[in-house]
Amino acid sequence: MRILLVEDEDRIASFMASGLTAEGHAVERAGTAAQALGMSFAHEYDLILLDLMLPDGDGREVLQAVRARNSDVPVVVLTALGEIDDKVALLDLGADDYLVKPIAFAELAARVRAAARHGQQSARALSSGELELDTKTRIATCGERSVDLPSREFALLEYLMRHAGQVLTRQQILDAVWGFGFESASNIVDVYVGYLRRKLDEPGRPSVIETVRGAGYRVRA
Ligand code: CA
Numbered sequence: 001m002r003i004l005l006v007e008d009e010d011r012i013a014s015f016m017a018s019g020l021t022a023e024g025h026a027v028e029r030a031g032t033a034a035q036a037l038g039m040s041f042a043h044e045y046d047l048i049l050l051d052l053m054l055p056d057g058d059g060r061e062v063l064q065a066v067r068a069r070n071s072d073v074p075v076v077v078l079t080a081l082g083e084i085d086d087k088v089a090l091l092d093l094g095a096d097d098y099l100v101k102p103i104a105f106a107e108l109a110a111r112v113r114a115a116a117r118h119g120q121q122s123a124r125a126l127s128s129g130e131l132e133l134d135t136k137t138r139i140a141t142c143g144e145r146s147v148d149l150p151s152r153e154f155a156l157l158e159y160l161m162r163h164a165g166q167v168l169t170r171q172q173i174l175d176a177v178w179g180f181g182f183e184s185a186s187n188i189v190d191v192y193v194g195y196l197r198r199k200l201d202e203p204g205r206p207s208v209i210e211t212v213r214g215a216g217y218r219v220r221a
Contacts, residue, residue, distance in 0.1 A: 002047075006030045028045075075095050160173075170190075
């Protein structure tokens with residue numbers, strides 16, 4: 001696995017990195033929140049190990065920024081004893097797991113394996129009704145049709161499918177798929193929904209993406 005290790009304490013980071021490398025992982029290190037943000041946006045990781053107390057900021061901000069990008073890379077938070085008073089809040093922010101320092105390597109290795117399994121399950125394939133989406137190959141399948149989606153169409157469909165059954169407003173979709181601050185008067189969401197329908201809908205059958213009048217769009221659960 002390709003692992004991003006965010007930890008400013010060199011002694012701890014070296015210990016973890018050498019152990020994980022010996023287990024066959026490719027480990028890249030970041031020592032600040034800014035570095036962690038840059039690296040997590042520039043590369044695809046299979047796992048992020050994230051210290052909370054960083055010299056230039058709080059690891060929670062890194063976690064939030066990663067999740068705001070719609071990334072579902074597994075994140076395991078590393079904390080000192082007593083540093084997290086609210087574990088639930090941490091998990092709500094999008095951490096998959098956490099480890100309390102001092103970290104025993106066997107425990108770390110076990111969490112890394114668990115996070116990897118979890119990541120594969122949640123990342124690989126999505127399905128709702130007849131619709132299937134392979135998130136690695138970006139191939140969407142609906143009945144007889146199978147199409148390779150360009151990145152924005154894929155991101156849109158993935159977002160709708162991860163929230164299957166839920167009505168999503170155009171603004172929610174814009175924020176999640178195009179990023180915050182995108183011109184909300186734009187009809188770009190409708191245009192892209194149109195692209196997906198043309199590729200995936202079967203003639204004479206209800207569309208894979210339902211229009212909920214006055215509200216937004218929904219993929220059936
Ligand atoms: Ca630290």
